[in-house]
Amino acid sequence: MxxxxxxxxxxxxxxxxxxxxxxxxxxxxxxxxxxxxxxxxxxxxxxxxxxxxYESDPAVPADADPWAVLDERLDQCLFGPDVGDFDHWERMRVYHELFSHARHDERHREAFNEHYETIRGNIARVLEAGIERGVFADVDVDDMTQLITDVIHAARARKISLGHDDAPTQSRRAIDEFVLSALERDAA
Amino acid sequence: MxxxxxxxxxxxxxxxxxxxxxxxxxxxxxxxxxxxxxxxxxxxxxxxxxxxxYESDPAVPADADPWAVLDERLDQCLFGPDVGDFDHWERMRVYHELFSHARHDERHREAFNEHYETIRGNIARVLEAGIERGVFADVDVDDMTQLITDVIHAARARKISLGHDDAPTQSRRAIDEFVLSALERDAA
CATH class of the missing domain: 1.10.10 (Arc Repressor Mutant, subunit A)
Incomplete structure (x- = not known):
């Protein structure tokens, strides 16, 4: 491999x-x-x-702060997991190249769809736990996780294809400013 | 051509x-x-x-409703311009394939970067006009246009590569819910 x-x-x-x-x-x-x-x-x-x-989803202690967990999960998606010489961006370049060919390939499409659902599911679990504990406002988790997952994908694509090396940092700021702020609104 | x-x-x-x-x-x-x-x-x-x-940016009457203009512009980006037999999605498939190869090609990268700035600029002008007239809240236009442009790109990529035909509709809803709602907050 x-x-x-x-x-x-x-x-x-x-x-x-x-x-x-x-x-x-x-x-x-x-x-x-x-x-x-x-x-x-x-x-x-x-x-x-x-x-x-990329599917390792470390068990999160039940009493962990939902904001801290969410923060860490988003950073991992945008900047890569922090695991020594595992070259996140070299891997992402291959990932995105195969992604752009996936419409021709049922088996590849399935692998990408599963991965998409995994990323989304990991973020959804953090949101749901925070909503349940009353830390986050009661947002539409489906819509929010789809939006965040799309922004992560596009930030990677811009960095890789267009050379926008600051795309992940910009996207993280925009997610905080416009998307995560909805978790604060009306929160108990 | x-x-x-x-x-x-x-x-x-x-x-x-x-x-x-x-x-x-x-x-x-x-x-x-x-x-x-x-x-x-x-x-x-x-x-x-x-x-x-895709660069036609129809002149907008100075007294047009900023919400209506923004609405139309986002729909055009997500669902394609409404011009007869111009096949938006066939063109987008070619666009996204070339995009995924752009890191190898300076001239292509330049064309994509210019297009990215055009889309972003078109949306930014609507936001700035609305802010100036006090219709929109005073948001960070750079961050918001980058977020919206990224979501549009990712929605197209999901539709094309993964066959998520409802991605543009989902993304439009999420943009309304989480991003455009910031234009209402604190508005005069």
Missing amino acids: EATFRALSEHGYSNLRVRDIGEEFEKSRTLIHYHFDGKHDLISSFLEYLVAQ | EATFRALSEHGYSNLRVRDIGEEFEKSRTLIHYHFDGKHDLISSFLEYLVAQ
Whole structure:
């Protein structure tokens, strides 16, 4: 999977050949063909692996401050998890390239849809816990999580495709200013 | 340019050859080579043409209701301009595919950056006019237009890549609920 990642980073999706992955792989190319049914199967498995790396949702203590948890979760989505040499942005570049091809590919679309629902669900759980405890105002959680997830996606896309390196920081500020402020309104 | 559009729609960017464009073109292929310095020059010109199609910013009467103007502008961005057989979503599919490759291409990046600033500028002018007339609250126009432009981009991307056909409608509702509501707060 890491060999696939390196080959995708270097060659891009459209021009990638199984041979390029083999060249990044210490084992023999035969092994790749033994385990995967061609380029498409291998890339789909890679996408599922990539998405799984982002799915860790650390258990949150029941008495944690909902504002602090929300804050941390949004920063993780926008700036990447803080885990040593795991290169978040290199991975996101591959993620966004595959995303732009997903309309041609049912299995990729499914992996992205699941990931979208995971990100959204992680944020929704924090909101729901805060609403239940009366810390957050009673907002429409579906609408708010969809808005936040979309802004996160677009901030990444602008950073990656257009070189707007400050996009995640700008988006975080705009989310605080316009979206999270609704959690304060009318709060008990 | 329309031949380029049809060829891009059919073959995608990565696999496109100048020959494919020639096949969509009634005139001779020599004519393409006479006017353009290869595939990259032709696609860059096409992108500039595509973006220009969206840049019409109809003059707004000075006494128009800022809410109505804002409403119309957001709907145009999310649902496409209402101009006969101009196929907004076919064009957006090509737009988003080229967007995902823009990090490799300075000229494309420039065209997208200009378009991003145009969309943002069109919305900013409506907000500024409304604030000046005391109809809208005095919000941070930069932050709000960036947030709205990002949500529009992500809604299109979800519809196109993930098949979320209701994404523009959902996003419009979330923008109204969480973002535009800030224009009401503290308004005179």
